[in-house]
Amino acid sequence: MATDFLFDGPEDARITLLLAHGAGAPMDSPWMANAAALLAARGLRVARFEFGYMASRRTEAGSKPPPRAEKVMPEFIAAVDDLGPTNGPLIIGGKSMGGRVASMVADPLFAAKRIAGLVCLGYPFHPPAKPDQLRTKHLIELQAPALIVQGTRDPFGTPEEVATYGLPPTIEVKFLEDGDHDLKPRKAVSGFSAADHMKTMVETIEAWAGRIAP
Numbered sequence: 074m075a076t077d078f079l080f081d082g083p084e085d086a087r088i089t090l091l092l093a094h095g096a097g098a099p100m101d102s103p104w105m106a107n108a109a110a111l112l113a114a115r116g117l118r119v120a121r122f123e124f125g126y127m128a129s130r131r132t133e134a135g136s137k138p139p140p141r142a143e144k145v146m147p148e149f150i151a152a153v154d155d156l157g158p159t160n161g162p163l164i165i166g167g168k169s170m171g172g173r174v175a176s177m178v179a180d181p182l183f184a185a186k187r188i189a190g191l192v193c194l195g196y197p198f199h200p201p202a203k204p205d206q207l208r209t210k211h212l213i214e215l216q217a218p219a220l221i222v223q224g225t226r227d228p229f230g231t232p233e234e235v236a237t238y239g240l241p242p243t244i245e246v247k248f249l250e251d252g253d254h255d256l257k258p259r260k261a262v263s264g265f266s267a268a269d270h271m272k273t274m275v276e277t278i279e280a281w282a283g284r285i286a287p
Contacts, residue, residue, distance in 0.1 A: 076148075076155040077128070079121040082113030088282050089118040089159040090192065091152060093171025096139040099127050104255055105168060108194065111275045117282070118159070122152045124174075142174050142208075149178050153187060162286035166192030169229070169254065173197055173208060176219065183217035189286040190218040192278055195254045198230030198238070209238050218285040219244040222274045224252020247277045 079100055090112060094100045100121040109119040124145045126137040153165065165175045165188050172193030182188045199206050212219075225232050225248050232248050240246070249256050249270045251263035256274060258265045 076122050076152045078152075078156065079109070080119070081109040081121075082118040083116065084118065085160050086116055086118035087161040088189075088286055089120060089156075089161065089163050090278075091120045091122070091156055091163060091165045092192075093149060093152070093167035093174060094121070094123060094127060095167070095169035095171055095195075098168075099123055099130070107271065108168075108274070111271055112278065115275055115279045117279065120156055124148050139170065142170060142177060145174055146178050149174050150182070153182060162189035162282075164188060164190050164192055164282060164286070166194065168194045169197050172221075176215065177211055179217040179219070180215060188217065190220070190282070191215075192281075193219065193221045194274065195227060195256060196221045196223060196230060198235065201228035204234060207238070209240070212238070212240055212244065215241060215243055217243065220278065220281045221246045222249065222256065222277060223247070224249050224254065224256045224258070224270075226251050226258075227254045229254055245281060247274075249273060 094105055100123045105121060109121055112119050125148060126140055130136050165179060166172050167175050173196060175191055176193060179191045198208060221244060223230060223246060235246060250265060251258035252270050256270045257267040258270055260266050
């Protein structure tokens with residue numbers, strides 16, 4: 074079955090981002106839609122898609138729980154295939170689980186020169202309150218250039234925890250002060266708004282993409 078995409082940004086953009094959603098919200102969630110619109114406003118082309126379990130919620134089949142990340146890896150590769158050639162370099166990634174799955178398929182695609190890098194927005198380094206159940210083994214050996222944008226208050230991985238993981242220099246991590254798993258800060262605590270952090274996220278992605286795909 075062919076992948077359905079939502080597109081934002083100019084068709085002739087120099088860089089295209091293929092983004093998957095998180096475990097519990099679809100590709101057209103307010104967060105995903107806002108991120109795509111902000112990235113498009115910076116001249117990037119954004120393609121969003123859904124894994125099958127999420128797409129089924131739009132049909133009579135109804136709600137299905139998220140499968141293990143390993144189960145949907147082929148779906149991410151199929152999305153790359155179905156997207157086809159892009160005007161310029163392709164970067165894959167996504168929100169939370171979507172970014173994790175992208176990170177699990179990134180290296181073979183990078184080795185084949187099909188992608189330029191990887192973007193993870195709120196990476197789920199471990200389940201909340203279970204810091205010993207790490208999802209980092211494949212990251213330690215990651216060859217593809219990667220950017221992780223993470224809130225300092227994210228229960229899936231704090232700066233103090235991430236500092237102990239031994240991530241390679243291929244992975245850049247941008248921490249946003251007091252941001253939660255959606256990168257949203259408490260303005261009274263941090264002095265930043267959710268809009269501030271989304272703007273920083275987009276500017277960081279744009280600058281990083283310009284470095285890895287000049």
